[in-house]
Amino acid sequence: MHKKQDIPPKLATWLLHRFLRDDLAEDVSGDLEERFSTLQEDRSNLRAQLDYWYQVLAYIRPFAIRKHSQQPPLYRAMYKNYFTTSLRAMKKNKLHAAINIAGLSVGMTVAIIIGLWIKDELSYEKHFANYDRIGRVLQHVTTNGQVDTWWSVPWPLADELRKKYGDNFTHVVLTTDAENAVVAYQDKRLMQSGIFAEPDFGELFTLSMLHGSRDALKDVSSVLISQSLALTYFADSNPVGKIMTINTTMTVHVAGVYRDIPEQSEFNGVHFIAPWQLLYNESGWIKNMYEPWRPNPFSLYVGLAANRDVNAVSAIIKDAKLKNLSAELAKKKPALFIHPMNEWHLYSRFKGGYQVGGLITYVWLFAMIGVFVVLMACMNFMNLSTARSEKRAKEVGIRKTIGSYRSQLIQQFFSESVLTVLMAFILALLVVQLSLPAFNLVAGKRAQLPWGDATLWLYAVGFCVLIGLIAGSYPAVYLSSITPLKALKGGFRASKGSAWARKIMVVTQFTVSVTMIIGTAVVFRQIQHAKNRPIGYETDGLILVQTNSNEFHKHIDAIRNELQQVRVIVDVAEASSPTTESWSSTSVIKWNGKDPDLSIDFSNLGVSANYGKAIGWEIAQGRDFNRDILSDSNAFIVNETAANHMGFAAPVGETVYWYDEPMKVIGVVKDIVSNSPFEPVKPTFYFIERNAGGFALFRIDPDQPVQQALHAIERVYKKYNPEKPFTFRFVDEAYAQKFGNEERIGKLAVIFTSLAIFISCLGIFGLSSFIAEQRTKEIGIRKVHGATVFQVWKMVSADFIMLVIIACCIAVPVAYMLTSEWVSRYSYHISVSWLIPVTAAIAILTITLITVSWHTVQAARMNPVKSLRAE
């Protein structure tokens, strides 16, 4: 009957079975085959083939196509079943489920918190409408033989830029740095932080006004105040037109109220903006400047004109300052450039005239930590899944025997892992919500979970499902493929490959952990190192008061006497800047034998004669100031660094010229750390300031309770100085703040490192329980043959210890490189010794051993009769 061996086109048959309803499969394919062979007999083979195709395609009709929508109840039941079995699997293996969920949720918590932190860091200055057009003019200057970057500029530069380079800018705005001033309205006098700015400030930074106009600063007697300042002084009434005074002498009327500048801004905390012209008119020092281009006390902000590029404009204005300098000042070779607003916060470190990052380093660092921690948690999940796969194999075998499709098994495993991940995610959200306040405290942030951001949630859930799919991929894909026969015979063993993958993951986890431990240890050593640095004076019981007034200066002796008599203070002195900072520097210092090409900046500090005694500095050579020796008003005390720079064999008695005025060096004082405790001390000289210093330093009598002493000081202070509010700082606290950034990083690093270690340990904890279980019989046999508990324990633990040792071998060089690089950015730094990595390695080995031993010891102690009988 069959003359030809031709069968219907295979492709068409395949296609037919792809779409055809299952219940129609038999009769339809029968019909088509019958027709095919009839046609083949009667006509030609080709004709039959073509017809077959036509018939198949003609079957693509709604009625014949397999419908998924017909089965929803069945599917729902199936998913319900997956859900139930997943829950049952978790219940059965409580330990594994707990490890999985705990590990994952810790990982996610870290990721979410780091995500929030990064989001906050990236949001700086973004709320300004002209965000991408604003820049600040900075200068690279060559001083003490190296290129430094200065954030401030001389005041005539603003006009220079406006007049000669005006077409590059929409606005050029000169401002002072934010500084505290006494702001008074009627009887209310408080210290408020604010700036003096040129009129365009409001326009450039698009201040959002509640009352009045942001343009009002053109009027010299006006002031713009922040919403919170308005609330403090005027409660709810409209303050526009009210008369206030700044630093008692400047009388201004409120011309507008602006919304507080957000926290994520350099200008956060600026509560009043007064006209720069007012400062110029009122304070003689700007007007009467001997060399206006010499001092660099102001900030300069610009708005770039349309179509102007930051780099191009930077190149154009590069020499705008240099052209106006005397030959002597030109030695510093100031090169101006524009620092765009989008780099203010994250890219603000300059070294040798180049930008070298800044906070962005930490953003990357933490982002990497976040990614690693999540990866580690995922690895745990995968590891435990693969480890358990040998047990699950039987389940798969039985399911398959009963008639489960492979696709159903895949779905089951995936739904199990996705369910676990989602549970972990919910737990993580809870933990984040609870721990955010603590985190914010440590990180100095006000981060919050964005509950209302729908897209973010979409991403988060998508991310969870992705993790679930990745983590569940091994059991889903591999395990579902095994034949039931193999699985049920009990001979199923996870492939060699999966054991390797497991080992690699453990090594990766511990490499990350060890690296983080070393990194954290180095951060802390570095902070401690800087804290232990001799700072040159006594901070305990020293309080700093910003006086800013002649009244205090006039009455300082009376105040001292009155407070000394009641034994409240030991001494009180005056200075022109806080002890913890140095505000003024000068390069107009000459001495015999000075290299004429050298330009050195000396920090200088005007003090009262008893300053050194009050702060407790240490004289290394010569003597301290003495108020009874008249010639001391033309004398310098220099610090050791300055003495070294000058290169005198015996500095005491030498003469130094300051603006051509001869000053006699009467003493050398040990270096006082006044700037960053991580940087070298600057060459500094001290001289007796006859005028008001601006800052008072009280040394409280150590026998006095601090609170009472403060009250007494305030009372006496107010008596002689009724115009000024009494605000003070403890010098030791102010000094401690210098470590703020590093300490924050250190604390965060500790938290993240401990969590990373926790996750790694969870992982090996789970793995060791599994290995111990798997090797029960082996251990039993070994014990029957005389192995001791210790030997068995050693044998089982050794595998893990090996992995951790490998991890240490990888981590130590990596961590060494990373930390050396980090440490080297501080001039005053530790050298990363071999002790830290070794300690870290020993610590992690100990932790591993303890973790693993929990199960291995149990396994080793088990009665071999029990373990061998089991079957």
Add this chain to the structure above:
Amino acid sequence: MIETRLGDFEEAILLVAGILGDQAYALKITEEFKRQTGREVSIGAVHSTLDRLEQKGFVKSALGESTAVRGGKRKRIFTITALGKRVLKDAMDFRLSLWKQYPLLAGKLNFS
């Protein structure tokens, strides 16, 4: 033909299936339809109609014998149900009554 819930093509297929009796499976019906009408339709189209008729309850189907030429696969035999027969008859009666009222032809037709 809303009244009888039976389409033109459906009616033809139903009749052909009736004619074929125990050999009424999709392929045979298609071939018979072509023989009777000269119109070429695909098996799928016929099957689709049969499926619709079955949903309406005019036919029922069952898997029958298999032959070698079909690769050992069984046929799906469609049989007209009682409801199907009544619907066919209704359709015919309806047409007849219409024809009888048709002015030109009224009384001149003999269908018996």
